[in-house]
Amino acid sequence: MNIKEIAEKKKKLTSGHRMCGGCAVPIIVNTILSSTDDQIVVSNATGCLEVASTIYPYSSWNVPWMHSAFENAASSISGIVAAYEALKRKGKMKKEVKFVAFGGDGGTYDIGIQALSGALERNHNFVYVCYDNEAYCNTGGQRSSATPFGASATTDPAGSVRPGKLEFRKDLVKIVAAHNIPYVAQASVSNLPDLSAKAKKAFDVKGPAFLLVFSTCPTIWGSKTEDTVDIAKMAVDTCIWPLYEIENGKYKINYKPSNKRPVEDFLKSQRRFKHLFSLSNKKIVEEIQNHVDSEWEKLLQLET
Amino acid sequence: MIMAEKIVPLTGNYAIAEAMRQINPEVVAAYPITPQSSIVEMFSQFVSDGKVDTEMVRVESEHSAMSAVVGASLTGVRAMTATCSAGLALMWEIAGVASGLRCPIVMAIANRAISAPINIHCDHSDTMGARDLSWIQIYCENAQEAYETMFLALKLAEHKDVQLPVMVCEDGFITSHCVQNVKIYDDHVMRNFVGERKSVDNLFNFENPIAMGSIELQDYYFETKRQQQQAMSRALKVYLEVGNELSKVTGNDYGYVESYKMDDAEVAIITMSSSAGTTKTVVDRMREEGKKVGLIKLRLYRPFPHGEIRRSFKGIKAIGVLERAFAYGANAPLLSDVKSAIYELSEKPKLQSYVFGMGGRDLLEEHVEHAFNELLAGKTVKEEKYLGLRE
Numbered sequence: 001m002n003i004k005e006i007a008e009k010k011k012k013l014t015s016g017h018r019m020c021g022g023c024a025v026p027i028i029v030n031t032i033l034s035s036t037d038d039q040i041v042v043s044n045a046t047g048c049l050e051v052a053s054t055i056y057p058y059s060s061w062n063v064p065w066m067h068s069a070f071e072n073a074a075s076s077i078s079g080i081v082a083a084y085e086a087l088k089r090k091g092k093m094k095k096e097v098k099f100v101a102f103g104g105d106g107g108t109y110d111i112g113i114q115a116l117s118g119a120l121e122r123n124h125n126f127v128y129v130c131y132d133n134e135a136y137c138n139t140g141g142q143r144s145s146a147t148p149f150g151a152s153a154t155t156d157p158a159g160s161v162r163p164g165k166l167e168f169r170k171d172l173v174k175i176v177a178a179h180n181i182p183y184v185a186q187a188s189v190s191n192l193p194d195l196s197a198k199a200k201k202a203f204d205v206k207g208p209a210f211l212l213v214f215s216t217c218p219t220i221w222g223s224k225t226e227d228t229v230d231i232a233k234m235a236v237d238t239c240i241w242p243l244y245e246i247e248n249g250k251y252k253i254n255y256k257p258s259n260k261r262p263v264e265d266f267l268k269s270q271r272r273f274k275h276l277f278s279l280s281n282k283k284i285v286e287e288i289q290n291h292v293d294s295e296w297e298k299l300l301q302l303e304t
Numbered sequence: 305m306i307m308a309e310k311i312v313p314l315t316g317n318y319a320i321a322e323a324m325r326q327i328n329p330e331v332v333a334a335y336p337i338t339p340q341s342s343i344v345e346m347f348s349q350f351v352s353d354g355k356v357d358t359e360m361v362r363v364e365s366e367h368s369a370m371s372a373v374v375g376a377s378l379t380g381v382r383a384m385t386a387t388c389s390a391g392l393a394l395m396w397e398i399a400g401v402a403s404g405l406r407c408p409i410v411m412a413i414a415n416r417a418i419s420a421p422i423n424i425h426c427d428h429s430d431t432m433g434a435r436d437l438s439w440i441q442i443y444c445e446n447a448q449e450a451y452e453t454m455f456l457a458l459k460l461a462e463h464k465d466v467q468l469p470v471m472v473c474e475d476g477f478i479t480s481h482c483v484q485n486v487k488i489y490d491d492h493v494m495r496n497f498v499g500e501r502k503s504v505d506n507l508f509n510f511e512n513p514i515a516m517g518s519i520e521l522q523d524y525y526f527e528t529k530r531q532q533q534q535a536m537s538r539a540l541k542v543y544l545e546v547g548n549e550l551s552k553v554t555g556n557d558y559g560y561v562e563s564y565k566m567d568d569a570e571v572a573i574i575t576m577s578s579s580a581g582t583t584k585t586v587v588d589r590m591r592e593e594g595k596k597v598g599l600i601k602l603r604l605y606r607p608f609p610h611g612e613i614r615r616s617f618k619g620i621k622a623i624g625v626l627e628r629a630f631a632y633g634a635n636a637p638l639l640s641d642v643k644s645a646i647y648e649l650s651e652k653p654k655l656q657s658y659v660f661g662m663g664g665r666d667l668l669e670e671h672v673e674h675a676f677n678e679l680l681a682g683k684t685v686k687e688e689k690y691l692g693l694r695e
Contacts, residue, residue, distance in 0.1 A: 059518065069397055115365075
């Protein structure tokens with residue numbers, strides 16, 4: 001689907017929710033859910049999306065939706081899929097239904113990784129979507145294992161002796177891919193046709209599929225709300241966030257920037273990296289650039 | 305109706321698995337833990353042999369077991385699991401979600417001690433630690449009771465006035481692994497008894513989709529939790545109704561308590577689960593010696609049947625509360641409940657707290673006899689006493 005077609009679809013997450021201005025998450029959710037015409041059941045981890053879309057007695061969801069806890073979106077959907085399979089076998093369910101779990105990076109990389117791994121290994125037919133805003137953004141921006149090297153987070157703030165986070169992000173796509181599931185993809189809010197195509201593939205495969213989507217958070221990152229898509233695009237153009245997919249084990253890079261931009265362009269747009277532009281932290285920016293370059297090279301190798 | 309009953313030698317765990325086979329739930333999600341494992345092992349064999357229609361979710365932890373049965377239950381189907389000890393501790397967070405979202409899940413428990421020190425044997429620390437989670441808790445003396453209680457629990461959980469999860473507790477190893485003769489009722493009779501689950505609303509209602517598990521803040525949370533409290537109160541009445549219905553099938557009684565030789569008793573012991581069997585033997589022997597002793601075996605622990613306990617102990621001189629759990633720094637759990645139940649009696653019996661059997665320590669007949677003799681002699685003290693403990 002192109003952007004116009006995506007925009008014209010009836011929204012499954014309606015307006016009126018309380019997500020922040022400039023938040024990428026509702027765009028990601030609606031793009032993904034618009035990519036199938038089947039019925040959908042959503043399981044949602046505790047996080048921004050959950051708290052801001054279902055403040056009782058209101059709900060922004062036009063599809064059946066459930067939330068149980070922070071770390072169990074994947075195991076919750078396991079039970080829902082199991083119920084569906086049982087009813088189908090008994091002839092009590094005729095409809096085609098797609099099952100989607102949404103979690104942020106905290107609920108996926110960190111506290112929910114065991115439940116996710118288990119659900120992937122059990123081969124349930126569902127799509128797991130991680131909207132990755134690189135910190136615990138719902139609760140003030142604490143460090144997660146998705147927080148980038150050099151970023152300042154409220155539990156790992158830049159200070160006089162420690163310049164924010166000193167560890168590189170966990171490579172979640174590769175961890176998920178190691179479960180040998182049929183479809184894994186990395187996407188971004190900056191390229192909705194690509195995201196929609198990936199969502200469609202994820203819905204169509206038999207077995208688990210996983211989407212990791214770059215999700216700008218102006219509130220925590222300290223960026224301008226109107227820059228949400230541009231910042232995400234910069235992450236892609238710097239190769240900080242390559243768009244790629246792994247289909248039945250085969251890597252494919254969906255977009256190769258003809259003119260790879262320096263990481264500074266991305267870092268400069270956000271307050272969380274502001275401290276990196278002092279003279280004493282110059283080496284950190286170099287380290288980030290080196291890391292991005294080497295990861296990009298590795299990815300190019302994996303594709304061939 | 306002709307009932308094809310049969311007597312089968314079964315462990316408590318196999319008796320529970322047999323009940324689950326007859327119930328034939330749509331979803332079972334479980335994770336192994338000693339001494340519960342043989343429940344789900346046996347049930348998994350039923351799945352592999354095509355004896356049930358159940359979708360078995362072999363999860364990677366108890367946290368995910370509870371998460372999966374909550375998810376399944378929200379779709380309107382029947383979902384069951386089993387656990388104990390560390391497994392229940394790991395489930396704790398989602399066990400609260402199960403009751404909060406009013407999921408009528410039935411979970412079998414083979415009671416086991418809590419770490420540390422690690423110990424695989426029986427005490428009630430695990431379920432006592434979960435007594436305020438808004439789960440109904442029923443404690444079973446033996447394999448037969450555990451088997452029959454599974455059916456009662458399911459109908460109680462799913463009753464429109466209740467809609468709460470239930471723990472069916474048996475003593476780990478003592479009951480879970482001890483082979484006893486169990487009367488198994490006919491499949492059709494039991495399936496007819498439990499019928500089909502009728503959910504009020506569920507996740508597979510695509511015409512009118514609803515959100516389940518919303519955030520409720522200062523403006524709604526309190527009312528929602530109060531409704532849970534009201535459902536717990538209603539469960540007291542429904543328990544007896546469902547018990548009467550089951551009684552028509554089995555001929556057995558399903559009161560809140562089993563009252564044993566209490567009619568003219570001067571002193572009594574109240575206890576739960578397998579220790580009630582030991583106590584009955586001691587009561588019989590002491591009765592032969594002319595001592596007026598009796599037993600109240602408590603079956604329904606949550607909701608707590610205050611009225612029934614009060615009535616049971618009216619006119620009793622001294623009560624010994626025998627239980628397999630500490631409440632560190634406070635009165636042991638059952639003692640607290642019994643104490644509050646008899647508060648309204650104008651002539652209050654004396655009370656003695658006896659903690660026994662922690663970590664699977666045997667409760668011997670002589671321990672129970674010792675307790676009865678202390679009660680008969682009026683030797684009750686405010687402090688907790690211990691049976692079978694080396695000082």
